[in-house]
Structure formats: C-alpha cells, structure tokens
Amino acid sequence: MILHHLRMISGHTNMNNMIKDNAKNVIELQIKALKKLKNSIDQSFINAVKAIKKCKSKVIICGVGKSGIIASKISATLSSVGTPSFSVSASDCSHGDLGRLTNQDILILISYSGNTNELKNIIKFAKNMKITLIGIVSNKNSDLYKSANIKLLVPEVEESGYGIVPTSSTTTQLSIGDALAISLMIEKKFDKLDFKKFHPAGNLAKKLKTASDIMMTGKKIPFINENIKMKDALKELNSKKQGFLVVINKKGLTKGVFTDGDLKRLMQKRKIINNLKIKNFITKNPFVVKANMLATEILAQMNKRKITNVCVYDNKNKKKTIGTIHIHNLINLIK
Numbered sequence: 001m002i003l004h005h006l007r008m009i010s011g012h013t014n015m016n017n018m019i020k021d022n023a024k025n026v027i028e029l030q031i032k033a034l035k036k037l038k039n040s041i042d043q044s045f046i047n048a049v050k051a052i053k054k055c056k057s058k059v060i061i062c063g064v065g066k067s068g069i070i071a072s073k074i075s076a077t078l079s080s081v082g083t084p085s086f087s088v089s090a091s092d093c094s095h096g097d098l099g100r101l102t103n104q105d106i107l108i109l110i111s112y113s114g115n116t117n118e119l120k121n122i123i124k125f126a127k128n129m130k131i132t133l134i135g136i137v138s139n140k141n142s143d144l145y146k147s148a149n150i151k152l153l154v155p156e157v158e159e160s161g162y163g164i165v166p167t168s169s170t171t172t173q174l175s176i177g178d179a180l181a182i183s184l185m186i187e188k189k190f191d192k193l194d195f196k197k198f199h200p201a202g203n204l205a206k207k208l209k210t211a212s213d214i215m216m217t218g219k220k221i222p223f224i225n226e227n228i229k230m231k232d233a234l235k236e237l238n239s240k241k242q243g244f245l246v247v248i249n250k251k252g253l254t255k256g257v258f259t260d261g262d263l264k265r266l267m268q269k270r271k272i273i274n275n276l277k278i279k280n281f282i283t284k285n286p287f288v289v290k291a292n293m294l295a296t297e298i299l300a301q302m303n304k305r306k307i308t309n310v311c312v313y314d315n316k317n318k319k320k321t322i323g324t325i326h327i328h329n330l331i332n333l334i335k
Contacts, residue, residue: 030171034172037155047150059085060075061086090122102129114142114143133149134150138156154176207294207296211289221323223321225249230274244260253319253320257311288313289310289312291314298325302327302330
C-alpha cells in the first residue's frame with residue numbers, strides 16, 4: 001500500500017515536471033526567435049519607420065488568420081502612440097473593404113508564407129492604386145516579398161506544438177510591430193503628455209495628469225496683498241483653509257507665500273502681531289511648478305521639500321500664479 005502511494009506521488013511529480021519543461025521549451029524557442037529577429041534589423045526597418053513617419057494619412061494593417069490578430073494589436077499600438085491606424089480583415093477586403101484605402105495611406109501586410117490566397121487581391125489593388133506596401137514576411141520567394149515596396153524579412157523560426165501552431169512566428173511579428181510603433185513614437189517626439197490625450201480614462205491617465213488638471217483656480221486661490229496687516233491675513237488664512245496664503249503685489253505678481261509654519265514661528269518670536277505687515281514675514285522665492293508638470297513629479301518634489309502646498313505658474317512668468325495645489329489633492333489622485 002505504501003509502495004503504491006509512493007508510485008502515485010512519483011507519477012504526479014514526473015507529470016508536473018513535464019508540464020513545466022513543455023512551457024520552458026515554448027518560451028526558449030520564442031527567445032531564440034526574438035534573438036534572430038533582433039539580428040535581422042537592417043536598413044529596410046529604417047526605411048519603414050521613415051515612410052510611416054512621412055505618411056499624411058492612415059496606416060492600414062492586414063493579415064490572415066493568426067497574423068490578422070497580430071495586425072489588430074499592432075494597429076492599436078500605433079494609434080495609441082500617435083500614428084493613426086486601423087486593421088482590416090483580409091477576407092473582408094475582397095468584399096468591399098478595399099474601398100477604405102487611398103493612395104495617401106500606407107498598407108502593411110503580415111504573412112509568414114507571403115503566399116496566402118487572400119492577400120493576392122490586396123497586393124494587386126495596392127499596386128494599381130500606387131499605395132506604399134510594407135510586407136512583414138518570412139519567405140523571400142513569396143508574392144508579398146516580391147511585391148512589397150519595403151520588405152521587412154522576419155527570420156524563419158521553429159514553432160512549438162509539433163510545428164503546426166503559429167507560436168514563435170507570431171511572437172516575432174508582434175515584436176517587429178512593437179518595434180515600429182516605439183521607433184515612430186520616439187521619432188515623432190510623442191511624450192507622456194501626448195499619450196495622455198489619447199488615454200483620458202483609467203489609472204494610467206491619473207498618473208499622467210498635470211498641475212493644470214488638478215490645481216485650484218479663481219477665487220479658490222488664497223491671494224492676499226503684501227501690504228495687508230497680519231490680523232486681516234489671519235482671517236483669510238482661516239477662511240481659505242489651505243494652510244497658506246499667496247502674497248501678491250498690486251500688479252498681481254507673487255512676492256512669496258505665508259504658511260501655517262511661518263505663523264507659528266512668528267508667534268514664538270512676538271506676542272503682538274496684529275498690526276504687522278505680512279510682506280515682512282513671507283517665504284520669498286517659494287518652490288513653484290509649471291502648469292504642464294506631471295502630478296507624480298509634483299508630489300515627489302513636495303515630499304522631498306517637506307511642503308504641503310505649491311503655487312502653479314503659467315509657462316511664461318514664474319511670478320504669475322494661476323493656481324495652487326494641496327498635497328492631499330495629489331495623494332487622493334495617485335492612490
């Protein structure tokens with residue numbers, strides 16, 4: 001009985017090890033495929049990036065079967081980083097969707113063999129319409145490779161699953177698509193603020209919010225004239241409930257800030273403060289931020305300086321406060 005139990009445990013262990021080994025083999029084959037792809041990047045890739053960058057219209061991506069799914073993902077990535085794109089089904093192209101293409105577009109066709117029947121009509125259409133055709137293909141002798149204006153030759157790779165399931169090949173197709181998208185993003189100087197415009201919702205959008213998105217403006221800004229006496233300044237400090245005042249001159253330019261901390265230090269030194277002018281006790285040249293500074297960066301700087309409020313200025317004049325931010329607004333936003 002004990003021997004039987006031990007054999008069962010041994011059998012389960014061997015089966016588990018086989019499953020892990022199978023998984024590792026799949027991943028290992030894909031790592032090898034990606035290394036081959038990395039070494040294959042040449043002038044054709046550069047030409048593809050430059051052509052897409054110059055495109056004044058859309059990038060249309062098409063594939064058959066699993067390559068069609070990869071086409072959808074690459075198209076979505078391009079669109080999200082500033083290159084207008086959509087994907088089309090190869091079969092639908094033969095039933096009217098070719099009408100969505102113009103000679104101002106760039107067409108990317110993805111096919112491992114490059115000889116798929118569904119692509120032949122599309123290749124012919126692109127040639128007749130003089131549409132720039134970029135081929136992502138692994139077969140030099142294929143119709144797609146021979147017809148493409150720009151040829152992105154993806155290395156032939158070993159597939160997992162007895163070689164009958166597209167695995168390593170679709171990984172390389174996806175990777176070269178990502179490489180195109182990110183290269184274009186960098187070439188176009190598409191930054192975090194641009195990314196935010198295309199992604200207004202979700203946690204990522206929260207992290208990409210800027211000072212102008214969260215600052216308090218208008219009457220909520222605790223402005224006070226530099227010549228105001230302390231007794232009136234204290235009333236304003238209590239009514240605004242922000243823990244600081246933005247002290248300005250008659251031209252509306254910021255001279256400094258007066259904080260709860262400044263008040264405590266003043267009261268430790270003087271017993272009677274009511275008739276003192278606030279301008280003599282302000283913190284001059286406080287830390288201020290641009291309206292387009294990311295909220296995450298502002299929070300990091302406030303924590304570093306151990307401050308709870310900050311003034312936001314327009315990008316032209318540091319002395320012109322257009323809003324204020326309390327640290328609680330930042331913490332609640334980024335949580």
